[in-house]
Amino acid sequence: MTRWTVKASHNKEAINSLSETLGVDTVIASLLLQREITNYEEAKKFFRPSLSHLHDPFLMKDMEKAVSRIEKAIAEGENILVYGDYDVDGTTAVSLMSSYLLEAYPNVATYIPDRYNEGYGVSYQGIDFADDNGFTLIIALDCGIKAVDKVAYAKEKGIDFIICDHHRPGDVIPDAVAILDPKQDDCNYPYDELCGCGVGFKLIQALGTKAGKTILDFIPYLDLVATAIGADIVPITGENRVLAYFGLKVINDNPRAGIKAIISKHLKKKLTITDVVFVIAPRINAAGRMKHGLHAVQLLTEKDFETAQSFAEEIDIFNSDRKSLDKEITKEALQQIIDNKEEDKFTSVVYNEGWHKGVIGIVASRLIETHYRPTLVFTKSGEKLAASARSVKGFDVYNAIEACEDCLEQFGGHKYAAGLTLKPQQYEAFKTKFEKVVSETIDTKLLTPEIIIDSELNLDQITPKFYRILKQFAPFGPGNLSPVFLTQNLKDTGYSKCVGQDDAHLKISVSQNGSPSINGIGFNLGDKIARIKNQQTFSAVYAIDENEWNGTISLQLKLKDIK
Structure with a gap:
């Protein structure tokens, strides 16, 4: 399950005013206001980055x-x-x-x-x-x-x-x-x-x-x-x-x-x-x-x-070795969570002295894909145990680790990723305390993955001009994520199907209230095919991108979820 959260909209007056000033539609104006861009000068700085904007x-x-x-x-x-x-x-x-x-x-x-x-x-x-x-x-x-x-x-x-x-x-x-x-x-x-x-x-x-x-x-x-x-x-x-x-x-x-x-x-x-x-x-x-x-x-x-x-x-060879290792260790770590009957905890803390220290951070991120909660993966490092920590959106794992400082030798990092070392005899005490700290401080809704939606959109608003402006919002990343849209009342045109190995992915063709159809792709959403068949209406959240096929470029929906 994922929860969908639509960002609070700015007041219509501010949106219309910026839309008029910049000559863009109201959805673009609303996306800019979300990024605290309120006037022509700020928009110019955003859309036309300059080396002169770098600080002394x-x-x-x-x-x-x-x-x-x-x-x-x-x-x-x-x-x-x-x-x-x-x-x-x-x-x-x-x-x-x-x-x-x-x-x-x-x-x-x-x-x-x-x-x-x-x-x-x-x-x-x-x-x-x-x-x-x-x-x-x-x-x-x-x-x-x-x-x-x-x-x-x-x-x-x-x-x-x-x-x-x-x-x-x-x-x-x-x-x-x-x-x-x-x-x-x-x-x-x-x-x-x-x-x-x-x-x-x-x-x-x-x-x-x-x-x-x-x-x-x-x-x-x-x-x-x-x-x-x-x-x-x-x-x-x-x-x-x-x-x-x-x-x-x-x-x-x-x-x-x-x-x-x-x-x-x-x-x-x-x-x-x-x-x-x-x-x-x-x-x-x-x-x-x-x-x-x-x-x-x-x-x-x-x-x-x-x-x-x-x-x-x-380096390519190192990377291939890394990939097969992290796959293998993730499998073992998931099994350890099941064997220890820890599926319902607030945290995942796993340890194996033979796990490769170089991939434990990646494994921690992989475990979050299955068990969405703050996660630490430990391995042996010399006389001590070393761990990589990863967190879920909205939860400061660094602060939670800091609260367990009495069990640790060393730690450092950020809100969402940290590292630590401890003595082997401190492991169980740390594991118990970390679970306690997280269970007492985390807002339980953070344990369900969230999709933040920038704006609701109708399919007929997705035009080449709209996408041209959207592309200029790049480079995307934290603080300026690729905009995510919600469209309701969608219907399958009859051409949607599962694709890929084991039908893992969902390829859709949809229209809304008789609008021209548009294609989309949802990676690892193949299991949702039943929700869109037989002319039932559904909602989708997605980013917009380009699809190139046989030299022809068309806009497509890059699906994140459907309900």
């Missing part, structure tokens, strides 16, 4: 300090270590920062912690590596905001830290030379939803501006930033929207060799953020999951296309 990087707290320290390192010939996490945001950030610095300065190396030996974030092993190899400055990207002890350890060894992070700070801030994190309470940067690679981009923008460069000099780095924005599920609003918009242009027109090598094999059409999320990001991620994150950095910094192609082929 020096508005970020500690930016002057960070730039001065890097300039000093370069002037004095110091060795700089660019350090980042092993996921997409971390590896793109390391690729961006290292390739920028290496353009003008040779003493730069990269470091990605090993997911299995070191775990997430800054590690003592990484600092020892820096010390052994004569590095006196570490630039940490997409991590570091909670590395209080590690930064102190580095300082004892004469190593300075610049931290570029976007995670929530703890109560104590590391004693670094500079901390760039717009989520700090005392940082007045105008936009606090940048990803880690985005914060890294602001640092190279500041360095470059000081050296007399213009924003145009930074465009080649935006393919990395757009990839990180898509993969890290940050809101595509404000500055992120501008970065993603121009980053997609780079990906489509002139991507770096590594990204070109990935997409030349898998995609021939113009790419959207969705393609970035489902094609580029999983492959970059697969390196850190299955082997080592440095493989991803190697791919993303390679300048020769043929070499990049061989790296991309290797």
Whole structure:
């Protein structure tokens, strides 16, 4: 079951006024108002993103300090270590920062912690590596905001830290030379939803501006930033929207060799953020999951296309291995929930010491597709247990984990995705407490998946012009999701049928009150065929997209649910 929620409509006066001002229909005007776009200027900014809309990087707290320290390192010939996490945001950030610095300065190396030996974030092993190899400055990207002890350890060894992070700070801030994190309470940067690679981009923008460069000099780095924005599920609003918009242009027109090598094999059409999320990001991620994150950095910094192609082929193999592993582990985890008679709980917490640490986050997301509730998947990691947490819409899993802090060794993350480690003997206590915290704090309606509907629509309103404007709402993502519509009183024209393996998908042809018919496709909705047969009327929720068949492009409904 899913629940359908239609967004509250703005008053008719505001809708009509904006509709008139912009010369668009009232549905488009209503969609813009939902995105807090109320006048011509705001609409122009939304529909025509410009690099001039990017904020001055020096508005970020500690930016002057960070730039001065890097300039000093370069002037004095110091060795700089660019350090980042092993996921997409971390590896793109390391690729961006290292390739920028290496353009003008040779003493730069990269470091990605090993997911299995070191775990997430800054590690003592990484600092020892820096010390052994004569590095006196570490630039940490997409991590570091909670590395209080590690930064102190580095300082004892004469190593300075610049931290570029976007995670929530703890109560104590590391004693670094500079901390760039717009989520700090005392940082007045105008936009606090940048990803880690985005914060890294602001640092190279500041360095470059000081050296007399213009924003145009930074465009080649935006393919990395757009990839990180898509993969890290940050809101595509404000500055992120501008970065993603121009980053997609780079990906489509002139991507770096590594990204070109990935997409030349898998995609021939113009790419959207969705393609970035489902094609580029999983492959970059697969390196850190299955082997080592440095493989991803190697791919993303390679300048020769043929070499990049061989790296991309290797990463493709990692990705195939990852797919079969996550399928197998998901099956075992679902069985564990049944065996332990835990189908009716408020949470899913599962553990097997043999599960591959690289895929437990994906498995947690897969379990939510079957048991829609906050979920943690544990595996053995050295002497400890490590888990990936995923949440359902509307529930802050980070806060719930924080409430169980007394059972944990370490934790970090966001509202919807987090990671933690604990001692094996703490597992049962944590599992019990987490269930208790969630059961006492979650609004039970959040345990039923929700489809948020932007607007009701009649089929005759779906015209080429309407869709042309709708397309300009892209890039889509959190904070600016692809609009979802509801249409009632639909009837099958007699051509609807199930398609695909095991008739899993639903292909429909429908009309409304005698309107011209329109086709639609509903993936994994094949079991709903009975609801639309025999001329019974039904309602559908859907997004609108294009379908290309034999060179002809037509509009179609991309079904989300029918009732």
